[in-house]
Amino acid sequence: MIDESAKNDMTEGSSVEIGQAEPGAYNLRLYVAGQTPKSLAAISNLKAICENYLTGRYFIEVIDLSTTPQLAAGDQIIALPTLIRRLPPPLKRVIGDLSNTERVLVGLDIRPQETTSS
Amino acid sequence: MGKHTVPGIVEGHEVAAAQLSKAPTGITGLDDLTLGGLPCGRPTLLCGSAGCGKTLFALTFLVNGVVDFGETGVFVSFEERPEDLDANVASLGFQLADLVAAEKLVIDHVHIERSEIEESGEYDLEGLFVRLNYAIDRVGAKRVVLDTIEALFSGFTDSAVLRAELRRLFVWLKEKGVTAIITGERGEGQLTRYGIEEYVSDCVILLDNRVEDQVMTRRLRVVKYRGSAHGTNEYPFLIDQEGISVLPITSAGLEHCVSHEAVPTGVAGLNDMLGMKGYYRSSSVLISGLAGTGKSTFSASFVNAACERGERCLFFAFEESPDQVIRNMNSVGIQLKRHVDAGLLKFEAARPSLYGFEMHLARMNRDIERFKPDAIVVDPISAFRGPSSEIHATLVRLADICKSRGITAIFTTLSSPDDPANESQRSVSSLMDTWISLADVEANGERNRVLYLLKSRGMDHSKQLREYQLSSQGIRLIDVYVGPEGVLTGTARIAQEAREHDASIQRQQLTARRHREMVRKRELVEARIAEMRTELEMEESEFQTLVDEEDTRETMRRSERGAMGAIRGHHSDR
Numbered sequence: 004m005i006d007e008s009a010k011n012d013m014t015e016g017s018s019v020e021i022g023q024a025e026p027g028a029y030n031l032r033l034y035v036a037g038q039t040p041k042s043l044a045a046i047s048n049l050k051a052i053c054e055n056y057l058t059g060r061y062f063i064e065v066i067d068l069s070t071t072p073q074l075a076a077g078d079q080i081i082a083l084p085t086l087i088r089r090l091p092p093p094l095k096r097v098i099g100d101l102s103n104t105e106r107v108l109v110g111l112d113i114r115p116q117e118t119t120s121s
Numbered sequence: 122m123g124k125h126t127v128p129g130i131v132e133g134h135e136v137a138a139a140q141l142s143k144a145p146t147g148i149t150g151l152d153d154l155t156l157g158g159l160p161c162g163r164p165t166l167l168c169g170s171a172g173c174g175k176t177l178f179a180l181t182f183l184v185n186g187v188v189d190f191g192e193t194g195v196f197v198s199f200e201e202r203p204e205d206l207d208a209n210v211a212s213l214g215f216q217l218a219d220l221v222a223a224e225k226l227v228i229d230h231v232h233i234e235r236s237e238i239e240e241s242g243e244y245d246l247e248g249l250f251v252r253l254n255y256a257i258d259r260v261g262a263k264r265v266v267l268d269t270i271e272a273l274f275s276g277f278t279d280s281a282v283l284r285a286e287l288r289r290l291f292v293w294l295k296e297k298g299v300t301a302i303i304t305g306e307r308g309e310g311q312l313t314r315y316g317i318e319e320y321v322s323d324c325v326i327l328l329d330n331r332v333e334d335q336v337m338t339r340r341l342r343v344v345k346y347r348g349s350a351h352g353t354n355e356y357p358f359l360i361d362q363e364g365i366s367v368l369p370i371t372s373a374g375l376e377h378c379v380s381h382e383a384v385p386t387g388v389a390g391l392n393d394m395l396g397m398k399g400y401y402r403s404s405s406v407l408i409s410g411l412a413g414t415g416k417s418t419f420s421a422s423f424v425n426a427a428c429e430r431g432e433r434c435l436f437f438a439f440e441e442s443p444d445q446v447i448r449n450m451n452s453v454g455i456q457l458k459r460h461v462d463a464g465l466l467k468f469e470a471a472r473p474s475l476y477g478f479e480m481h482l483a484r485m486n487r488d489i490e491r492f493k494p495d496a497i498v499v500d501p502i503s504a505f506r507g508p509s510s511e512i513h514a515t516l517v518r519l520a521d522i523c524k525s526r527g528i529t530a531i532f533t534t535l536s537s538p539d540d541p542a543n544e545s546q547r548s549v550s551s552l553m554d555t556w557i558s559l560a561d562v563e564a565n566g567e568r569n570r571v572l573y574l575l576k577s578r579g580m581d582h583s584k585q586l587r588e589y590q591l592s593s594q595g596i597r598l599i600d601v602y603v604g605p606e607g608v609l610t611g612t613a614r615i616a617q618e619a620r621e622h623d624a625s626i627q628r629q630q631l632t633a634r635r636h637r638e639m640v641r642k643r644e645l646v647e648a649r650i651a652e653m654r655t656e657l658e659m660e661e662s663e664f665q666t667l668v669d670e671e672d673t674r675e676t677m678r679r680s681e682r683g684a685m686g687a688i689r690g691h692h693s694d695r
Binding site for chain 1: 229231232233237238239240241242243244245246247248249251252254255273276277
């Protein structure tokens with residue numbers, strides 16, 4: 004599940020932004036630590052899910068805690084990788100490499116009927 | 122901190138202590154029974170049920186590390202928020218916020234809300250490692266507390282991952298070289314609820330609080346300590362406004378040095394009853410008696426005398442408040458207030474039911490250690506209710522603590538009128554070096570106080586019953602009057618005194634009368650002698666007169682004869 008684009012995203016810096024911020028869009032933040040298989044899998048899985056279900060309505064920020072450890076406490080990060088839905092409220096949290104798409108959709112509260120209509 | 126002998130310690134512990142470096146906790150007593158502290162650079166598991174003081178214990182370890190040993194710390198709290206922690210320990214004088222501001226301490230609150238988390242695929246706890254690593258490196262921490270890590274089990278469903286990660290965490294902590302305390306909730310049949318003792322194998326300390334007869338006693342036990350000897354018993358410990366103190370029980374040996382010095386009792390007559398003119402220093406004295414016989418007054422007299430000599434005294438009052446004791450003693454002329462003001466006398470008052478015996482003992486031990494008194498008073502030991510074996514054990518320890526520190530200890534106990542030597546007295550009497558028994562004697566419609574020395578080890582002492590009076594001048598022992606029915610007290614004594622006084626007056630009068638008779642007799646005899654002498658003199662003078670008359674007559678006769686012859690001769694010549 005590790006593709007090259009995910010690796011490229013990681014190499015650019017500790018915080019990588021994918022997509023564009025729009026009003027009413029999904030503002031997602033993915034915490035990882037280093038380029039571990041789990042981190043890379045999570046990034047590519049998230050991108051795939053967003054492309055499939057939230058086309059043009061998402062914004063992803065990837066934070067690498069191995070370079071910015073001070074950011075871990077703010078969002079109460081314990082497990083890695085952790086995906087946080089910052090917008091729309093309320094705050095939602097999904098942990099793991101996001102390989103189970105259904106759990107990710109439940110966790111992010113993305114309704115399946117929206118996807119079928121679009 | 123004094124060097125204590127802790128029972129249950131194998132010989133040669135100095136060697137073990139030298140091999141394993143230790144991080145002192147700064148908790149009174151704990152460093153003694155672990156022979157130096159927790160294993161340095163290794164994790165220690167601290168487990169116990171809810172409310173037994175795990176968090177406080179761990180926090181004390183950190184704060185002492187910063188304040189006393191110059192070691193910075195990290196506190197990872199899985200339960201309490203930093204501001205709550207701060208508020209909870211502020212009463213102990215810990216200023217956590219100041220330490221955090223000075224970058225000596227990091228408090229990281231790890232909050233896990235199970236309902237907020239959705240799990241999708243594989244994960245690990247690297248986030249916790251990242252946070253811990255960041256916190257440790259930020260202040261260069263040597264001490265870490267994880268309180269309580271088992272909260273993770275309620276936050277994550279995959280316990281296999283959790284266990285693997287915990288194992289990794291403890292290995293990582295060791296590699297990091299930090300001395301860590303991991304707290305855990307007491308579980309059924311095992312030390313912790315999730316069995317994390319499996320991963321932390323260097324040192325395990327168990328805290329316990331048990332309620333017996335509605336009284337809670339906290340106890341601590343070092344379950345294991347790899348690579349070091351340690352005290353193996355359960356030790357009572359205390360949490361109050363002074364923090365935590367553990368009581369290492371030092372009653373294993375009977376090797377304390379004895380003193381040959383006498384300390385006056387504060388009661389003049391009582392000093393004379395004791396062969397040494399006082400109690401031995403560092404001896405234990407029991408004053409037993411019925412209600413109102415002046416047990417407290419005897420102890421206060423002793424304290425007063427000691428303070429007047431400039432010695433320090435600690436007064437443990439279990440039935441009266443300090444002010445009450447001071448006021449009551451004023452009425453018998455013992456001014457204790459001035460000693461309190463001078464800092465020589467300190468009162469520690471508590472209800473006996475406040476804690477269990479062991480907690481009281483721990484408290485007393487701590488107070489003794491802090492105040493360093495020359496003498497203590499425990500008034501009264503009979504206030505402790507409970508199994509006599511426990512009371513006995515507690516008092517043995519207290520007596521030993523005092524003996525080992527050269528403290529003279531006065532214990533008072535209330536005896537019951539029916540059974541003068543009741544259970545609690547019998548059980549402690551063998552501990553006591555001197556036993557003064559105070560009693561009431563009821564006779565002739567009044568009540569009088571008498572005392573006697575039941576025993577006084579190592580010195581000759583009076584075996585007499587002595588009456589004493591409590592007055593505004595203090596305690597006064599009165600000379601004994603032994604009548605046909607025993608010792609006379611009160612008015613019977615006064616009557617006896619009066620009778621004896623009468624008798625002596627009579628005796629004096631008799632002597633005087635005899636003396637007068639003798640004088641008269643002598644005068645009589647002398648008068649007769651004078652009379653007889655006069656008679657004799659008269660006779661003598663009569664006799665002399667007779668002799669003189671005879672002489673005169675003879676002379677006359679001779680001269681008459683001459684004259685007659687002359688006349689005859691003359692006539693013939695013519």
